[in-house]
Amino acid sequence: MRAPKGTFDTLPPASAQFVAVRDTLTAPLRRAGYGYVETPVFEDTSVFARGVGESTDVVAKEMYTFSDRGGRSLTLRPELTAGLMRAFIEHRLHTGGLPVKLWTVGSAFRYERPQAGRFRHFTQVDCEALGVDDPALDAEVVALGVQGFRDLGLTDWQLQLTSLGDSTCRPQYRELLTAFLARLDLDEDTRRRAEINPLRVLDDKRPEVQAQLTDAPLMVDHLSDSARAHHDAVRQHLTDLGVAWVEAPRLVRGLDYYTKTTFEFVHGGLGAQSAIGGGGGYAGLSAALGGPDLPGIGWAMGVDRTLLAVQAEGLDVAVAAGVRAFVVPLGAEAKRFAVRFVGQLREAGVAADTVYGDRGLKGAMKAADRSGATHAVVVGDRDLAAGVAQLKDLRSQEQTAVPLGELLSVVRDTVGP
Numbered sequence: 462m463r464a465p466k467g468t469f470d471t472l473p474p475a476s477a478q479f480v481a482v483r484d485t486l487t488a489p490l491r492r493a494g495y496g497y498v499e500t501p502v503f504e505d506t507s508v509f510a511r512g513v514g515e516s517t518d519v520v521a522k523e524m525y526t527f528s529d530r531g532g533r534s535l536t537l538r539p540e541l542t543a544g545l546m547r548a549f550i551e552h553r554l555h556t557g558g559l560p561v562k563l564w565t566v567g568s569a570f571r572y573e574r575p576q577a578g579r580f581r582h583f584t585q586v587d588c589e590a591l592g593v594d595d596p597a598l599d600a601e602v603v604a605l606g607v608q609g610f611r612d613l614g615l616t617d618w619q620l621q622l623t624s625l626g627d628s629t630c631r632p633q634y635r636e637l638l639t640a641f642l643a644r645l646d647l648d649e650d651t652r653r654r655a656e657i658n659p660l661r662v663l664d665d666k667r668p669e670v671q672a673q674l675t676d677a678p679l680m681v682d683h684l685s686d687s688a689r690a691h692h693d694a695v696r697q698h699l700t701d702l703g704v705a706w707v708e709a710p711r712l713v714r715g716l717d718y719y720t721k722t723t724f725e726f727v728h729g730g731l732g733a734q735s736a737i738g739g740g741g742g743y744a745g746l747s748a749a750l751g752g753p754d755l756p757g758i759g760w761a762m763g764v765d766r767t768l769l770a771v772q773a774e775g776l777d778v779a780v781a782a783g784v785r786a787f788v789v790p791l792g793a794e795a796k797r798f799a800v801r802f803v804g805q806l807r808e809a810g811v812a813a814d815t816v817y818g819d820r821g822l823k824g825a826m827k828a829a830d831r832s833g834a835t836h837a838v839v840v841g842d843r844d845l846a847a848g849v850a851q852l853k854d855l856r857s858q859e860q861t862a863v864p865l866g867e868l869l870s871v872v873r874d875t876v877g878p
């Protein structure tokens with residue numbers, strides 16, 4: 462049996478890196494007072510159809526949709542924002558103080574063509590600030606994402622930023638762009654895409670399409686006064702926060718609901734799938750899901766891709782995995798002691814383990830080495846009778862006898878947590 466196509470298992474010891482990346486990306490959110498939300502990994506299909514957008518590839522081609530035994534159409538979440546908004550509306554979180562700041566992390570599922578960095582099951586960290594339209598809030602959200610990448614030690618990445626305008630200027634711009642695209646030599650498929658969302662064509666990677674787009678009108682040149690002022694203020698706040706970006710006037714993201722501030726984090730070491738995260742403002746999402754007409758801003762970071770970025774930069778981010786102390790019993794009495802002592806060590810906050818199954822001294826010492834422990838506590842029935850245990854430094858092989866009464870504190874002080 463194998464994991465399904467496009468999925469993979471994350472195993473120790475490499476999984477320690479995955480955990481470190483995931484936790485480092487969420488730490489800035491926790492420090493900034495964002496509240497954790499847990500939502501189901503599946504929702505009614507309409508949550509995504511309405512919340513992600515019918516015209517998107519995600520909804521049109523990539524959803525894992527199924528009927529449950531009660532005949533309901535459910536979908537494994539292809540992203541985390543729509544479910545979070547559904548929960549925000551269902552529990553009327555907007556009736557408290559605004560903005561409401563939330564984060565979550567977990568699995569997402571998309572039926573995509575698998576390739577390096579693109580999977581059918583992946584993990585996202587998600588951050589949302591809802592209910593207030595304030596450029597300073599946009600800047601905060603972006604900066605919290607930046608902080609996570611900085612804390613990981615990543616350097617070969619870029620924040621790409623633009624504005625997709627709002628309901629007062631986007632419709633006119635859309636018409637302008639549609640008229641421009643109508644004059645180009647585009648294939649049937651691209652034409653159809655242009656009809657659903659002309660902005661998507663700007664993002665077409667093919668050189669023959671890009672070559673025709675050099676003179677395409679850009680949203681940033683057609684912003685309304687208020688959208689322009691918002692965009693300028695976001696950039697001012699980002700500067701104040703010490704966040705650098707590059708202007709990306711052709712940036713269009715995969716989901717339909719973005720308005721105003723729009724951004725993507727791109728890494729230089731990942732090849733074609735270079736986006737390690739992205740997000741933006743969404744004025745219409747809450748209303749589209751039947752909620753109050755409130756704005757929001759948020760992002761989703763790809764944990765798996767960020768991990769690939771960490772590896773591409775050769776960074777060592779793994780939190781200390783495994784154990785520090787390994788207890789090796791020799792004899793039946795010693796075995797009982799070992800099980801009890803490991804329990805005491807763990808209770809005292811020391812990462813500890815012992816050997817299971819009858820392995821003999823050689824096998825037990827091998828297990829100790831493999832565990833990553835820095836020290837072994839070797840104890841035989843004869844030691845017990847003498848009231849001592851041997852504390853062995855596994856790097857220097859030095860060994861000292863420690864009285865049982867002091868063993869817990871000595872081991873704790875020697876190996877650390």
Ligand code: AMP
Pocket residue numbers: 540571573578579580581582583584585714715736737738739740761762763764765766767
């Ligand atoms: P999106 O929800 O499409 O804006 O994606 C946000 C982030 O999730 C991207 O920047 C990627 O890092 C990650 N991501 C999206 N789709 C996939 C996928 N199929 N496999 C791995 N990571 C993904």
